[in-house]
Amino acid sequence: MSLADFQNEIYLNGLSDIRPVLPTDSSRLEALAQEKLGGQAFGYVAGAAGTEATARANRAAFDRWRIVPRMLRDTSKPDLSTTVLGTPMPAPVMLAPVGVLSIVHPEGEIAVAKAAKELGVPMILSTAASRTMEQVAEVAGPRWYQLYWPKDRELAESFLSRAAASGYDALVVTLDTFKLAWRPRDLDTAYLPFLRGIGVQNYFADPVFLRAVGGEITEENRITAILHWVANFGNPTLTWDDLAWLRERWAGPIVLKGVQHVDDARKAVDAGMDGIVVSNHGGRQVDGAVASLDCLPGIADAVGDRVSVLFDSGIRTGADVAKAVALGADAVLIGRQYAYGLGLGGEAGVKHVLRCLLAELELTVSLSGLNRVEDLTRDVLA
Numbered sequence: 586m587s588l589a590d591f592q593n594e595i596y597l598n599g600l601s602d603i604r605p606v607l608p609t610d611s612s613r614l615e616a617l618a619q620e621k622l623g624g625q626a627f628g629y630v631a632g633a634a635g636t637e638a639t640a641r642a643n644r645a646a647f648d649r650w651r652i653v654p655r656m657l658r659d660t661s662k663p664d665l666s667t668t669v670l671g672t673p674m675p676a677p678v679m680l681a682p683v684g685v686l687s688i689v690h691p692e693g694e695i696a697v698a699k700a701a702k703e704l705g706v707p708m709i710l711s712t713a714a715s716r717t718m719e720q721v722a723e724v725a726g727p728r729w730y731q732l733y734w735p736k737d738r739e740l741a742e743s744f745l746s747r748a749a750a751s752g753y754d755a756l757v758v759t760l761d762t763f764k765l766a767w768r769p770r771d772l773d774t775a776y777l778p779f780l781r782g783i784g785v786q787n788y789f790a791d792p793v794f795l796r797a798v799g800g801e802i803t804e805e806n807r808i809t810a811i812l813h814w815v816a817n818f819g820n821p822t823l824t825w826d827d828l829a830w831l832r833e834r835w836a837g838p839i840v841l842k843g844v845q846h847v848d849d850a851r852k853a854v855d856a857g858m859d860g861i862v863v864s865n866h867g868g869r870q871v872d873g874a875v876a877s878l879d880c881l882p883g884i885a886d887a888v889g890d891r892v893s894v895l896f897d898s899g900i901r902t903g904a905d906v907a908k909a910v911a912l913g914a915d916a917v918l919i920g921r922q923y924a925y926g927l928g929l930g931g932e933a934g935v936k937h938v939l940r941c942l943l944a945e946l947e948l949t950v951s952l953s954g955l956n957r958v959e960d961l962t963r964d965v966l967a
């Protein structure tokens with residue numbers, strides 16, 4: 586089985602007049618999702634902070650790097666499989682934590698988990714998911730848990746023990762979103778899913794949270810519960826010293842998501858973390874911030890031999906994955922692309938988007954004269 590078999594499958598299906606239901610050109614997904622989802626839900630997913638300059642910079646940074654293909658190198662057996670922090674995957678690609686997915690499709694994270702499992706692609710489940718971590722675990726394959734570290738320590742502890750009990754192997758702690766940035770698309774449509782009770786499911790199923798709001802959520806205490814969520818969601822007081830608390834309470838690997846500065850990457854190493862995600866949250870937090878890809882080589886040089894270095898923000902194609910890996914990422918996370926697949930076609934849509942990305946990645950790598958993840962080094966790029 587090769588990741589590029591999807592290409593043969595598509596052409597063979599053509600002999601029976603069957604064509605892919607969704608486009609194979611990843612750049613068309615966003616426009617299609619806009620047509621189908623429209624308005625608020627599309628704006629929430631596609632949008633970014635401020636003028637969206639950082640979201641554009643994320644894309645532009647990829648365009649400044651070019652692959653230089655090499656010839657006559659026996660690429661008959663491509664194998665992009667790899668293992669990151671103990672989790673094996675068919676290619677250096679994982680699903681980024683994306684919250685509130687039921688705004689784009691009723692099955693939300695359940696459909697995502699099923700599609701990812703079929704392909705063996707690890708999924709990182711968001712604290713702000715629209716299904717509980719236990720519901721997702723029932724149908725999911727390899728999985729990590731993303732923590733939004735709440736103010737209430739007891740609630741944080743409860744999230745950690747629930748995640749460990751339901752088989753999430755690594756913990757991803759998101760640092761860059763202790764509050765939401767200025768996001769004009771959502772502000773202009775006055776849209777925040779949480780206020781409508783979407784994305785709070787992990788909280789509403791939590792014994793510590795429920796105790797704080799006086800028991801099970803009913804029509805009567807629903808507003809109180811949502812306001813309690815608002816008050817508790819993010820903790821702006823956190824500092825590097827707090828990571829020791831987390832380290833004591835999570836036995837598996839811990840990954841810090843949202844690192845952009847080399848010194849912060851070094852601090853993560855000093856705090857005993859196992860990995861980082863070089864990410865600017867897809868340009869959704871600090872408008873005017875540096876492109877995530879531009880931070881990657883320096884950070885990989887500084888800490889890549891001591892912790893796993895993951896990357897996200899702007900990945901759209903197989904070539905993008907190859908470039909990020911060549912610049913030092915052990916694996917990449919994709920965000921909006923699979924959310925569009927979900928919105929356009931549920932589980933099958935997510936699977937389609939992933940199969941396209943993986944096939945394109947393998948074809949790009951082997952047509953460039955390379956076979957393995959280790960072959961993707963900086964000298965592959967110009």
Ligand SMILES: Cc1cc2nc3c(=O)[nH]c(=O)nc-3n(C[C@H](O)[C@H](O)[C@H](O)COP(=O)(O)O)c2cc1C
Nearest residue numbers: 630681682683684711759866867898899919920921
């Ligand atoms: C709709 C949406 C919701 C997101 N929710 C979360 C979240 O709950 N937790 C988190 O750590 N990151 C979240 N992110 C950020 C992604 O994990 C990831 O960093 C980003 O989408 C990567 O950029 P890309 O969309 O260009 O691939 C979200 C992103 C989007 C688009």
Ligand SMILES: O=C(O)C(=O)c1ccccc1
Nearest residue numbers: 684685713762784866869
């Ligand atoms: O929208 C986001 O980018 C995001 O990360 C988020 C923040 C809070 C809750 C859910 C998602």
